[in-house]
Amino acid sequence: MVEYDLIVIGGGSGGLTAASGAASMGAKVALIDDQPGLGGDCLHFGCVPSKAFITAAKEVHAVYKGAAEFGLTVSGDVLFERAIERVKEAIDEIQEIDSDERFESLGVDIYRGKGAFKDEHTITIDGENPIKGKRIVISTGSRPNVPPINGVENVSFITNETIFNLDYLPKSVVFIGGGPVGLELAQSLSRFGSDVTVIETSQSVFKKEDHEIIPIVTKALEKELTFVFEADVTGISEQNGHKVVTYKVNGEEKTIESEAIMMSTGRKPNTDKLNLEAAGVNENKGYITVNESLQTNKSHIYAIGDVNGAFPFTHGAGMEGKLIVQNAVFGLKRKVNYGNVPWVTYTEPEVFHLGLTEQEAKEKHGEEIRVFKVGTDDVDRFIAERKKDGLVKVITDKKGHILGAHAVGEDSGSWMQEIVFAKEHGHKIGDISTVIHPYPTKGAILNQAADMYWREKLFDGWLPKVSEKYIKWVR
Structure with missing residues (x-):
């Protein structure tokens, strides 16, 4: 052996x-x-x-x-x-x-x-x-994961492992489940020309994201996808060459027909x-x-x-x-730490996630956390490209140490990497304020979030009073 x-x-x-x-x-x-x-x-x-x-x-x-x-x-x-x-x-x-x-x-x-x-x-x-x-x-x-839905064994369906074997574009697709990977594929199929409906058991999608990120990305996706929330799928079948999905919403049973069904119910x-x-x-x-x-x-x-x-x-x-x-x-005993590891959902707009959400930060660190938010409608590059429906949100402790950072916006997975480095190496949010970004770039949005930290620290405290007296009596 x-x-x-x-x-x-x-x-x-x-x-x-x-x-x-x-x-x-x-x-x-x-x-x-x-x-x-x-x-x-x-x-x-x-x-x-x-x-x-x-x-x-x-x-x-x-x-x-x-x-x-x-x-x-x-x-x-x-x-x-x-x-x-x-x-x-x-x-x-x-x-x-x-x-x-x-x-x-x-x-x-x-x-x-x-x-x-x-x-x-x-x-x-x-x-x-x-x-x-x-x-x-x-x-x-x-x-x-394929849930034990009534009739599932008798109906063909798509998963993330079979979707790329399709040799035709389905005219209509029902996604059972609205997980992040499923939403990426649902939006793509819609853009190719499919009529896409997403049936989700919860009240919303992107449930692991910060509460202020969710409505922005959902509103954007609703322009291309049809969502049915708080719905329980009770059965699937095939009738006259079409797939039929039966589901309940508020106790009322409904059906929807489609050419294809996509299982997006986790792993x-x-x-x-x-x-x-x-x-x-x-x-x-x-x-x-x-x-x-x-x-x-x-x-x-x-x-x-x-x-x-x-x-x-x-x-x-x-x-x-x-x-x-x-x-x-x-033979070492190094411990894994996911606190500095981000993830991105590649819908359009992209959703970036690092560390704690605001709610998680409050639960762990109390009410003394600080939150700095900048909308893409306040950043010149986004305004120039007409990509104004986005947000950056940075959560810190009272001293400015980064607890979490979240963003929704075009290519956010790229221009948010700077804050991953900052958090990994123990930098405070204010340190990003000193980084010079070429004008105009999307990454400047982090500059503006960091500037908010300094404005709050310098101009809402004792310094303005001291500087006023200094200017008056010395200068």
């Missing part, structure tokens, strides 16, 4: 980071993956294809919007198949970077198949070929085939329980990425993968 210093199960972002990092440090590493190519959900079904899809839809939308505003006429039909081709081209190009050959050249042994525990140190591949590891990392990701961890019981690894509803060092109850077994349920984003898994190299390979 081959023995390894580290076995990694799953070839997504976290697993690849852990495997390559450990191998580069001299560890003997095995990587087990059951997909045709490395890269995981992010490359094949998530981040990469969705952003290629979103960009294509945005370009189509810009054509129609520009034509309407400037008196031009647009003719012809959208070549939806070209959008799908662009998605596959992007996947293929990045797949070359995440090739087996590259990781093998780093010293990683790659095994194809499903990995499962035989005991707490032994892993089998497709039930055979056991290998042994001193330490093991579980990084098997997640898959679309579930890929842990059911791992035979965790054989290793004695604890889990909760499929998610593997880990401590702050990403260790399971078996100290030599770690879990990163979607399977631990802590921070289900690709960049979060990559960060955890780097931490694993330190902890699993070198």
Whole structure:
């Protein structure tokens, strides 16, 4: 039986980071993956294809919007198949970077198949070929959650794993669930020409965002999508070639017909085939329980990425993968910290999230927090581009240390990165005031938020009284 210093199960972002990092440090590493190519959900079904899809839809939308505003006429039909081709081209190009050959050249042994525990140190591949590891990392990701809706087993539907296999543009689509990824895809389909309805059980979408961000992005999306809130889907069926979704709102049963149904009802961890019981690894509803060092109850077994349920984003898994190299390979006890890790929802406008919301900050730090808000309608670049329906909101403690930062606006995921650096390195919001931004840029909105801090600190306190006396008597 081959023995390894580290076995990694799953070839997504976290697993690849852990495997390559450990191998580069001299560890003997095995990587087990059951997909045709490395890269995981992010490359094949998530981040990469969705952003290629979103960009294509945005370009189509810009054509129609520009034509309407400037008196031009647009003719012809959208070549939806070209959008799908662009998605596959992007996947293929990045797949070359995440090739087996590259990781093998780093010293990683790659095994194809499903990995499962035989005991707490032994892993089998497709039930055979056991290998042994001193330490093991579980990084098997997640898959679309399909709720037990009446009739679901008899009706075909789309998920984020199948949408990019479409060979035609559905005339109408009903999204069951309004999660962030679903909304990105819903807006894109609408821009290609589909009539899109989103059925959501809650009162709103973007429930994890700050309360002042939610209405702005919702209002923008309502121009392109139809929302049905506080609705429970009770059944789906197929009648006369159309999909029929039955749902209840305020106790009243309603139906809606569409050409396609998209399941956007969250994710579930890929842990059911791992035979965790054989290793004695604890889990909760499929998610593997880990401590702050990403260790399971078996100290030599770690879990990163979607399977631990802590921070289900690709960049979060990559960060955890780097931490694993330190902890699993070198035996350190570094703790993971998600407080300085942002996320972005790539609708238009984009939604940026870092740290605590205002409500969370009040619960944790009391009423002495400070909030600085700047609308995009107060920033010259946004005014010039006619992108005035946006907001930046920075939450600090009473001394100006950044607790959270949130934004909604075009490309906010790009121009908010400056505050990620500031928070990561312990800078106060006021420090951004001294950073010179070229005029006019969108990032200047953070300058203005920082200037608000100084105006409040300098001009609402004792300094104006002292300076007034100084000017009067000395100058």
